[in-house]
Amino acid sequence: MEVGSRDSGGRRMLSQINVTPFVDVMLVLLIMFMVTVPMMQSGVEVNLPEVAEVPTLDQAKEPLVVSLTRAGEIAIGPVKVENPDQLMPVLRQALAGRETQEVFLEADRDVPYGRVVQVMAAIRGAGITKLGMLAQPPEEPAPRRR
Template sequence: MEVGRRDTGSRRTLSQINVTPFVDVMLVLLIIFMVTAPMMEQGFDVNLPEVENAPGIASKEEPLVVTIDSRGRISIGKSRVNSPAKLIPLLRQIMKERKEQSVLLEADQAVAYGKVMQVMAAVKQAGIARVGMMTQPPRK
């Protein structure tokens, strides 16, 4: 028996996992998600007309909102529609899956009245009888 001598003849496998590459990959993924998350929300800025004493909405279901932004672009939720005519089949499809057959129209106050009326006519042609206009309370 020799003192201080190790057994070098037999090779042992490492049973530990190196977590450094795993942590590196997770940090890269975290950075990617942090950078892309703000890009995922593509809302439309709409400057609503101001109205005093506008009635509120009492509904159990989330209302379907058709938006017309200041440039006259039409969208339903986050999906853009090219024209009022293309809005009709899309609304019919959406309304098949909904209980409440109503639409809220969110139009920027800078949009021409004619454009709003075209969208309202398309909503009516889609078979939706109840159309509401979204407003905001006056700023003080």
């Protein structure tokens, strides 16, 4: 039978596509995407100290960041190490394919200074000569209304 032709009862057949199921599936996929994206963000929660002026990083290349959390955990991206002595081989492996031997350290403001120095010494022990510290600018107070 041809599209749009009449059948034996004289009724005409419709040749339109029903898009309602397609829209339903798309909405379900959109909701699933919106729920799962925040879960995919990985990182280490670090409360950075505030400084008056923070230099901007060159965003052309992704820097290697060593994180030191309030609990004393050390992480290089998703890789966590137990103590600073285990940091050296992990750093050497992470920097093997990079052109610049540059590392940034972000330490929680509540971490004891001695722990930060231990991690810095381990980074230097891995042969890194360029070590930067990450901080955040202070929150500016809201302007007063007169």
